[in-house]
Amino acid sequence: MSIDVRTKRGLFFTLRKDAWWLEPLFYICLFGGFVVYTTWAALNPYGPHGQHYYEWGPYLSPFFSPFFNPDWLHKLPALLATPAILILWAPGGFRGTCYYYRKAYYRSIFADPPGCAVGESCVKYQGETKFFLFQNLHRYFMYVALLFIAILSWDGIAAMIWPANGIAADNSAMAGPHRFGVGVGTLIMCLNAYLLGGYTLGCHAFRHLVGGGLDFLHVKKNNPIRFALWRVVTKLNERHMEWALVSMIWVGLTDLYIRLCAMGVIHDLRIF
Amino acid sequence: MSKVHMRVYRGNSEGGQLKDYDVDVEEGMVVLDVIHKIQATQSSDLACRWNCKAGKCGSCSAEVNGKPRLMCMTRMNTFQAGETVTVTPMKTFPLLKDLATDVSWNYEVNKRIPPFTPREGADWHWEQEDADRVQEFRKCIECFLCQNTCHVLRDHDQMGQFAGPRFFVRIASLEMHPLDGLDRTEILKNEHGLGFCNITKCCTEVCPEDIHITDNAIIPLKERVVDKYYDPLRLLWHKVFGK
Numbered sequence: 001m002s003i004d005v006r007t008k009r010g011l012f013f014t015l016r017k018d019a020w021w022l023e024p025l026f027y028i029c030l031f032g033g034f035v036v037y038t039t040w041a042a043l044n045p046y047g048p049h050g051q052h053y054y055e056w057g058p059y060l061s062p063f064f065s066p067f068f069n070p071d072w073l074h075k076l077p078a079l080l081a082t083p084a085i086l087i088l089w090a091p092g093g094f095r096g097t098c099y100y101y102r103k104a105y106y107r108s109i110f111a112d113p114p115g116c117a118v119g120e121s122c123v124k125y126q127g128e129t130k131f132f133l134f135q136n137l138h139r140y141f142m143y144v145a146l147l148f149i150a151i152l153s154w155d156g157i158a159a160m161i162w163p164a165n166g167i168a169a170d171n172s173a174m175a176g177p178h179r180f181g182v183g184v185g186t187l188i189m190c191l192n193a194y195l196l197g198g199y200t201l202g203c204h205a206f207r208h209l210v211g212g213g214l215d216f217l218h219v220k221k222n223n224p225i226r227f228a229l230w231r232v233v234t235k236l237n238e239r240h241m242e243w244a245l246v247s248m249i250w251v252g253l254t255d256l257y258i259r260l261c262a263m264g265v266i267h268d269l270r271i272f
Numbered sequence: 273m274s275k276v277h278m279r280v281y282r283g284n285s286e287g288g289q290l291k292d293y294d295v296d297v298e299e300g301m302v303v304l305d306v307i308h309k310i311q312a313t314q315s316s317d318l319a320c321r322w323n324c325k326a327g328k329c330g331s332c333s334a335e336v337n338g339k340p341r342l343m344c345m346t347r348m349n350t351f352q353a354g355e356t357v358t359v360t361p362m363k364t365f366p367l368l369k370d371l372a373t374d375v376s377w378n379y380e381v382n383k384r385i386p387p388f389t390p391r392e393g394a395d396w397h398w399e400q401e402d403a404d405r406v407q408e409f410r411k412c413i414e415c416f417l418c419q420n421t422c423h424v425l426r427d428h429d430q431m432g433q434f435a436g437p438r439f440f441v442r443i444a445s446l447e448m449h450p451l452d453g454l455d456r457t458e459i460l461k462n463e464h465g466l467g468f469c470n471i472t473k474c475c476t477e478v479c480p481e482d483i484h485i486t487d488n489a490i491i492p493l494k495e496r497v498v499d500k501y502y503d504p505l506r507l508l509w510h511k512v513f514g515k
Contacts, residue, residue, distance in 0.1 A: 001359040002289050006281060006360055006367065009427065015338030015358055099471055099491050106470045116474035117338055117363075121342035125428040127468035136502035139495075204487070208495035219401050229400075237487065 005122070011025050012110065013119035022109035022113035029156035031105065034252055038063065041255050042084035047263065050170060054083070056261040056268070057167040058159045059185045062192055063088060063255050065155050077094055091251075094145040098145025099204045102246045139205040144271040146206075149197045159183075171262045183268045194246035232272035273298050276348065278306060279320065281360040284369050290358065291315075297348050302360060304332050306315055307371070320371040329482055330415030334371050335360045340417040360421040375416050381435050386465065389455025391452035402450045408488060409445035409482045410440065411481040417476035418485060424468045435464035437475035437485050444489035447496065457500045458495075466490070466497055 005015060008237045014020065041063055043053045054064040069083045095101050106112050113120045128135055162181040165174035198207065211223065211230030219227040236243065276297045279290040293310050304322055310320045321436040325344045332343040337351075337358050351357055363371035367402075418437040422431045443460060460466045471494075471497050475485045483489075499506060 004283070004287050004289060006283070006363055015335065015360065017355075018339075019336050069446075094504065102470065103472050103486075106472050113427065113472060113474070115334065116472075116477050117340055117426070118425060120427050122427070125424065125463075125468070126429070127470050129425065129465075129467035131290050132470070133467075133502070136498045139498065145299065186392075204491045205495060208492060212492050212495065213499060215448050215450050215452070216405060217395070217398060217402050221401075234442065240487075 009122065010119050012114060012123045014115070014117055016115070016117060022119055024111070025113055027104045027108035030249075031108070032212060037252055037256075038088065041259065042082050043079065043087055045082050045084065052171040053259050053262045056171050056185070056253075057173050058162055059183075059189060059258045059261065059268075060155050060158070061258045062152055062155070062189075062196075062251050062256040066151050074123070089143045090141065094138070094141035094200070095244070095248065097135045097141055097242065100240050102135060106258050115129060138203075139209070141202050142200065142205045142209075145196075145200045145203075150192065150201055151195040152189075152196060155191045159186040159189045165214070182271045184271065185261060185268050187253050187271075188250075188257050192247075192250050195243065195250050198236055199240070199243040199247040202233060202240050204237060204240070207233045207237050221224060274353065276306065276351070277354075277356045278310065278356040279356055280307070280310065280371070281368050282315075282318070282471055283367065284290060285367050288367070288370075299349075301348045302344055303334075303336055303341075303346040303357070305347065306348060306357075307343060307359065307365075318371075319369040321343075328413055329405050330480075332412035333415045333417050333420065335362065335364055336422075340421045342415060342417070342480050343465065345480055362416070364426045365416070365424075366419045372506055375419075377431060378416055378419060378436075378438065380416070381439050382442070384435075385439060385443060385446070386456060386459070388449065388452055388453055389447075389454040390451050394451045398450060400493070404489075406445045406448050406450075408483055409441045411483055412444075413481060414438065415480060419472045419477045423472065423474065424465075424470075428468075430468055432466065433463075433465040434468045437469075438467070438491065439464065440466065441485055441489045444493055446510070447493065457497050460493055461501060465510045466493060469494075 002102055045052065045064065047053055054061040054067070060067060064087060065086045066087070067083060070084050073083065073086070074081050095197050107114060111120055112125070160180055160182055163173040163176060163177040163179045164179050207230065211226040213225065214223060216223070216227060261268050276295055278293045278295055280293060282288050282291045290499050294407050295306050299304060299455070306422055307318065307320050313333050313411040320332065320334070320343070322344065324331070327342055327345040331343070332341050334341065336343065336346050340362065343359070357373065358433055361367055361371045362373045365375050365377065375415060417440060419425055422436055425436055443456055446454070447456055469490055471486055471490060473486045476487070479485055
């Protein structure tokens with residue numbers, strides 16, 4: 001006797017014939033790869049001879065910016081004694097509670113649902129009413145993320161100020177006079193700040209903050225600045241997924257580039 | 273003319289199964305045409321709901337190869353030659369017969385939404401820019417494909433405490449209306465279960481009117497609920513300084 005496809009339920013049951021599973025698989029690979037790399041990079045800030053793998057001359061990895069290295073940090077268990085732990089909670093929290101990422105990981109990791117019109121397990125569903133209520137703190141992470149845009153933009157500018165005396169053996173900039181210069185790493189860091197800016201300023205919580213919470217009326221007369229801002233943020237928000245993914249990949253590549261320079265694996269090309 | 277193999281769900285509230293049909297398809301036909309052809313030539317008792325055949329009445333909602341679609345807007349030439357096309361009714365709603373479902377639950381939910389209530393002393397002279405934002409929501413044709421694909425209703429049967437994306441769109445059109453004076457955030461949270469939505473965007477993906485349901489209606493409403501109930505600093509501010 002054939003099954004009744006209308007009433008049949010169960011994890012992954014669907015009549016869809018397209019490759020709906022590709023999207024969640026892509027996210028699992030991408031997010032998994034990013035988390036593994038970020039964790040590894042955060043836990044390995046130093047080389048075997050004490051070299052700094054988080055910086056190379058004027059370049060500072062976004063995973064370690066702004067750089068803090070207080071004494072008390074080294075009293076923590078070895079796994080936690082990394083300056084990155086003081087930084088990564090903020091962008092991690094911002095991305096973890098971001099509306100776009102929520103969609104991606106609810107689908108790919110929690111399979112809730114794994115795809116549209118694809119069956120899921122029938123565990124008691126509470127949505128974002130109980131445990132996931134913490135997602136509502138997204139706007140607070142957004143406030144911190146806005147600060148990070150300023151900090152990383154400054155890092156991009158600082159990456160144009162080269163030490164005239166060269167780079168020390170531990171990869172830090174030598175003391176003394178500085179001069180203007182641009183390397184490939186400078187461009188990578190500036191692009192990183194730009195992409196993170198596009199992602200953060202296109203965030204749904206920021207859109208709500210600048211004008212989404214208003215019921216527009218006579219916008220030109222009463223709220224011209226907020227309305228104009230809302231329109232700009234809305235434009236960014238329409239491509240929030242692209243900004244989110246590209247900025248995430250780029251921030252990882254920025255760290256990797258600086259790390260490879262610091263390890264001596266690649267040589268930074270000075271443009272001028 | 274080419275032949276296509278169709279599998280169409282036949283049944284009623286007690287159950288049913290897929291039945292096979294071979295149909296001659298002509299250029300320009302949509303799935304609804306094929307269903308009508310089956311009605312005309314092979315099974316005159318095949319039930320389906322339709323009206324405009326132009327993607328504007330929202331009557332012919334069904335699932336084509338497992339995807340929630342309007343049958344009248346799904347062209348037959350989008351399928352591979354020789355591909356079997358499966359047509360089933362919307363899964364979320366009770367079945368009446370074959371492809372026709374009972375969507376009356378939606379109208380009951382609609383009745384529980386406080387209607388447009390103009391604010392006191394409202395200035396009725398307004399500009400297009402004031403109206404632009406809520407006009408998107410007025411495009412809804414009530415096909416209920418978003419309700420059908422929403423996993424909160426489809427897989428978790430939360431009809432008792434969750435209104436569904438269609439009605440979040442309606443509430444957004446009222447909440448963001450420049451002349452409306454009513455605050456619906458409390459009923460959004462407590463009666464219509466906005467918190468159950470985990471914004472997986474399937475409603476947006478299936479909307480034939482391309483309404484950005486999640487980004488422009490549900491998330492802004494969630495942010496308004498956060499303003500009122502979950503933002504500790506804002507709550508403290510209100511406590512200390514009043515409104």
